[in-house]
Amino acid sequence: MSTHTITTQKVNFKVFRxxxxxxxxxxxxxYNMEVTSEEVVLDILNRIKWDxxxxxxxxxxCRHGICGACAIKVNGxxxxxxxxxxxxxxxxxxxxxxxxxxxxxxxxxxxxxxxGDFWEKHDAIHPYLISDVDEHPEHEHLVxxxxxERLLEADLCIQCGACHYACPVVEIxxxxxxxxxxxxxxRFEADVRDDALDKRLLNLHEEKQxxxxxxxxxxxxxxxxxxxxxIDKITKLHQMLFHDGIATSNVATxxxxxxxxxxxxxxxxxxxxxxxxxxxxxxVKHVPVALRMFVKGxxxxxxxxxxxxxxDEIKKLVKSSSTAKF
Amino acid sequence: MKKLKYALFTxxxxxxxxxxxxxxTYAVANKLGIELVxxxxxxxxxxxxxxxxxxxxxLVLNARNIAxxxxxxxxxxxxxxxxxxxxxxxxxxxDNEHGLKEKVNEKLKEVGLEYKGTSNVVHFLxxxxxxxxxxxxxxxxxxxxxxxxxxxxxGCHNIRPSELQNESHKTAxxxxxxxxxxxxxxxxxxxxVNYKEKNKCCGFxxxxxxxxxxxxxxxxxxxxxxxxxxxxxxxPCPLCHLKLDTQTHHASVAIGREVKLPVLHMQQMLxxxxxxxxxxxxxxxxxxxxxxx
Numbered sequence: 001m002s003t004h005t006i007t008t009q010k011v012n013f014k015v016f017r018x019x020x021x022x023x024x025x026x027x028x029x030x031y032n033m034e035v036t037s038e039e040v041v042l043d044i045l046n047r048i049k050w051d052x053x054x055x056x057x058x059x060x061x062c063r064h065g066i067c068g069a070c071a072i073k074v075n076g077x078x079x080x081x082x083x084x085x086x087x088x089x090x091x092x093x094x095x096x097x098x099x100x101x102x103x104x105x106x107x108x109x110x111x112x113x114x115x116g117d118f119w120e121k122h123d124a125i126h127p128y129l130i131s132d133v134d135e136h137p138e139h140e141h142l143v144x145x146x147x148x149e150r151l152l153e154a155d156l157c158i159q160c161g162a163c164h165y166a167c168p169v170v171e172i173x174x175x176x177x178x179x180x181x182x183x184x185x186x187r188f189e190a191d192v193r194d195d196a197l198d199k200r201l202l203n204l205h206e207e208k209q210x211x212x213x214x215x216x217x218x219x220x221x222x223x224x225x226x227x228x229x230x231i232d233k234i235t236k237l238h239q240m241l242f243h244d245g246i247a248t249s250n251v252a253t254x255x256x257x258x259x260x261x262x263x264x265x266x267x268x269x270x271x272x273x274x275x276x277x278x279x280x281x282x283x284v285k286h287v288p289v290a291l292r293m294f295v296k297g298x299x300x301x302x303x304x305x306x307x308x309x310x311x312d313e314i315k316k317l318v319k320s321s322s323t324a325k326f
Numbered sequence: 327m328k329k330l331k332y333a334l335f336t337x338x339x340x341x342x343x344x345x346x347x348x349x350x351t352y353a354v355a356n357k358l359g360i361e362l363v364x365x366x367x368x369x370x371x372x373x374x375x376x377x378x379x380x381x382x383x384x385l386v387l388n389a390r391n392i393a394x395x396x397x398x399x400x401x402x403x404x405x406x407x408x409x410x411x412x413x414x415x416x417x418x419x420x421d422n423e424h425g426l427k428e429k430v431n432e433k434l435k436e437v438g439l440e441y442k443g444t445s446n447v448v449h450f451l452x453x454x455x456x457x458x459x460x461x462x463x464x465x466x467x468x469x470x471x472x473x474x475x476x477x478x479x480x481g482c483h484n485i486r487p488s489e490l491q492n493e494s495h496k497t498a499x500x501x502x503x504x505x506x507x508x509x510x511x512x513x514x515x516x517x518x519v520n521y522k523e524k525n526k527c528c529g530f531x532x533x534x535x536x537x538x539x540x541x542x543x544x545x546x547x548x549x550x551x552x553x554x555x556x557x558x559x560x561x562p563c564p565l566c567h568l569k570l571d572t573q574t575h576h577a578s579v580a581i582g583r584e585v586k587l588p589v590l591h592m593q594q595m596l597x598x599x600x601x602x603x604x605x606x607x608x609x610x611x612x613x614x615x616x617x618x619x
Contacts, residue, residue: 092500093502169539172538173539215536215539215540216374217526218482218486235378239381252535253379255534256375259370259376260376260383263369263372267368267370268338268368269373292572296610298342298343298613313367313439314369314390317433317434318383320433321386322383323380324379324380
């Protein structure tokens with residue numbers, strides 16, 4: 001028999017309430033509850049509905065971390081409600097917890113949001129195998145274990161939206177595809193059976209969708225309940241663009257490549273040189289701030305730059321270890 | 327206590343656009359009696375962009391930097407969040423991905439170097455907290471910052487991905503509710519401001535390719551600190567500092583509200599509390615005037 005003991009703690013929940021059909025503004029309702037060490041966040045959502053207010057609304061289905069329906073935000077942190085243990089949340093944030101929908105501006109009713117933007121973007125990357133299938137195949141289409149490995153964790157996504165609505169760029173730029181869609185794009189780009197290759201990548205390379213607008217904050221990797229690590233997949237898509245020769249010259253691609261040139265020349269980065277290489281004539285817009293920085297001793301001209309010691313080593317390594325072309 | 331000694335990877339920013347960070351790092355190290363051996367051979371870490379183009383080259387260059395710290399048999403200390411991320415990520419991959427270390431060492435051998443995996447890579451903030459200790463800092467404070475509300479701005483690459491970052495230091499940090507910088511503020515005698523942008527992104531890495539996004543993120547961060555009644559902000563990352571200190575005009579325009587606060591490097595704040603002079607901390611190099619001293 002297990003000797004595990006169940007403990008309880010008092011927690012004050014501040015819960016976002018809103019009904020788009022009736023309310024002009026959202027409001028927060030307080031619920032004081034005894035929480036047991038066995039419970040997950042979804043249990044609390046259930047108890048609010050069953051014990052306190054039957055009109056309280058949220059999405060749920062499988063309760064096993066596979067349907068992706070129940071993601072909400074706890075104290076601003078994207079969380080899959082059926083997976084996150086209450087004890088961990090209390091340890092992290094204390095005994096005052098705020099439940100909010102994944103995106104307040106998309107709230108429809110309480111925890112339920114309109115996820116239209118998520119699905120539109122998901123759809124736009126063509127999230128399926130594109131392939132000329134022989135209707136009368138003579139044998140199976142074999143995929144080796146090594147080829148299957150290439151998908152990495154990208155295949156584990158349950159489309160819960162936790163990363164999408166944790167991404168600061170999604171919040172600002174409506175056209176940005178977001179981490180979930182990019183990770184899904186990688187999943188099919190990495191699939192040997194898929195023939196879309198350049199077509200899908202070209203679509204991602206469009207400036208509007210913003211594969212290059214990722215701010216590299218790692219929020220997506222941190223909140224994913226399935227460890228998909230979307231930012232890692234975004235990096236891999238960047239590498240594919242160069243590898244497949246699809247990357248065209250723009251400020252973002254020149255910025256990535258510029259580091260190599262600068263390192264080959266000086267070891268350390270020539271900051272001004274990198275901006276010039278990336279922006280080209282566009283550098284003029286940085287002149288006002290640059291002048292103020294110069295006055296404050298924040299700009300070192302290229303001729304005064306202290307290069308890395310043993311620069312010959314760096315030059316040699318850049319030559320021998322480069323694997324990409326642009 | 328045994329004298330602390332580290333291999334210092336300054337990164338590129340401290341040598342160019344944030345000279346005050348370089349100065350204050352040494353000023354604080356002197357006060358604390360920490361010896362720093364500067365890795366003048368180090369190259370740029372690639373700043374999280376080089377690997378978008380050439381992953382292997384990025385690994386080789388970062389492995390070379392760590393190899394120099396190993397030659398001194400010292401822990402490598404970084405003073406830039408992005409240097410920390412790239413270097414620690416390289417170390418993690420070389421130590422864990424099958425066959426990668428051998429592949430990288432094949433290249434390093436050409437220049438007579440080898441990556442062994444014997445040196446830890448840790449940001450100066452955590453080196454101070456883990457190895458020196460906040461209690462000892464408290465005892466050494468001569469000018470407590472007690473009249474100031476100070477807003478900590480953590481910077482993404484010191485706290486995320488948490489699994490990687492928590493490998494590099496002993497003090498556990500949760501990226502959803504980080505405390506290390508708050509603790510340092512309190513140790514310096516200040517009051518730490520709690521605001522929701524403190525662990526968010528400043529936008530630095532897309533300043534050229536997505537300037538609007540970058541400016542809004544910077545604006546939101548400063549606005550959050552202002553609304554939290556902060557007198558000034560403090561950050562362990564020179565890249566965040568560049569955004570928050572030099573881009574206030576673009577940030578204000580982007581969010582439609584005048585935002586401006588003095589921003590100090592973590593070393594400058596600590597230096598003030600420990601009695602370093604304004605000159606030692608390079609306060610004159612800021613664009614947003616540090617007018618409270």
